[in-house]
Structure formats: structure tokens, C-alpha cells
Amino acid sequence: PYLGIEFAAYQTIWRLAGVDHLHCNGLRNKFWEPDESVIASARACLTPMFDDQPCIAMPVIASAQWAGQAADTYQQLGCADLMYVCGGGIVAHPDGIAAGVLSVRQAWEAAMQGVALNDYAISHEELRRALKHFG
Known part of the structure; x- marks a missing residue:
């Protein structure tokens, strides 16, 4: 908003310049931006610009992220x-960095399989501990 654009x-503009x-x-x-705006921004990055050369950019989702989102x-x-x-969603996991990485991977596995995080966490200790610690 402070850029006026x-x-x-x-x-x-950045995609036309070659940013990927x-x-x-x-x-x-952890900032001011509403979730709806975040998703709209990510969708904009994934929307093809041209039929023959989409110039899609990978959206980077970050800012206080952990397994729970x-x-x-x-x-x-x-x-x-x-x-x-x-x-912090990885390095602040109560069981260490490796468990933090696993908790995020497990959360994405659950999401992509359509399984609720709490249900998936029953058989995935790292995710269960992350949900308890951060949630």
C-alpha cells in the first residue's frame, strides 16, 4: 500500500522483468495483511500472463508460518x-529443527490428502507436538 500500487x-512488472x-x-x-489479500496475491502470481509463455511466478508464502497454516x-x-x-515454525519446534521440518511436511501431506491436521497428528508425533506447542 505504501508503494501506491x-x-x-x-x-x-516483476514477472515481465523475469522474476520467478x-x-x-x-x-x-505477523504483519497487517488480511488472509484474503495474501491468497489473491498468490493467485495473481500463478495466473498465466500469455498463452504461449505463461511467465508464472512461484508465490512465496512466509511470515510466521508453521504447520498449522x-x-x-x-x-x-x-x-x-x-x-x-x-x-520459527521449524527452529522453535519443541523437539528440534528436524522435527520442525517433519511437522511442516506432515501438515502438507495431510492437507493434500484432505485429512484434518488433528486426525493426521494422531499417527505423526512431530505434527502433534507442533500443534500442541504453536497452536
Whole structure:
């Protein structure tokens, strides 16, 4: 908003310049942006610009992300064509970084299989611990 230009126009300029990924923020992020705006930005990046050369950019979903937002991100965006970047959602996992990575992978597996996170967490310890710790 402080640039005086909507993200839809902003991302178009960068895609024409050859950028292949753009930060779109994340759901329930640590900044001001509403979730609807985040999803609209990600969809804009995935919308082809031309029939013969789509120039699609990978949306980067980041900003206070952890396993708990994966299902909502997948459901609202309708695909997993994105970079899902977690910082504290991985390194602050109570069982360490490796468990943090696994918890995020497990959350995306659950989302893409249409399984509720709490149900998937029953048989996936890292996800269960992340939901308890961060949720």
C-alpha cells in the first residue's frame, strides 16, 4: 500500500522483468495483511500472463508460518505450487529443527490428502507436538 500500487500490478512488472518467485506474505501472518489479500496475491502470481509463455511466478508464502497454516493455505489456494517458508515454525519446534521440518511436511501431506491436521497428528508425533506447542 505504501508503494501506491496494488500487488497485482506490482507482480506483473516483476514477472515481465523475469522474476520467478515473489513474496506474498502468509495466512495469519505477523504483519497487517488480511488472509484474503495474501491468497489473491498468490493467485495473481500463478495466473498465466500469455498463452504461449505463461511467465508464472512461484508465490512465496512466509511470515510466521508453521504447520498449522498449511491446510488453510492449500485449501484456499487450491494447489501446492508455492514456496512455504517457515522460520520459527521449524527452529522453535519443541523437539528440534528436524522435527520442525517433519511437522511442516506432515501438515502438507495431510492437507493434500484432505485429512484434518488433528486426525493426521494422531499417527505423526512431530505434527502433534507442533500443534500442541504453536497452536
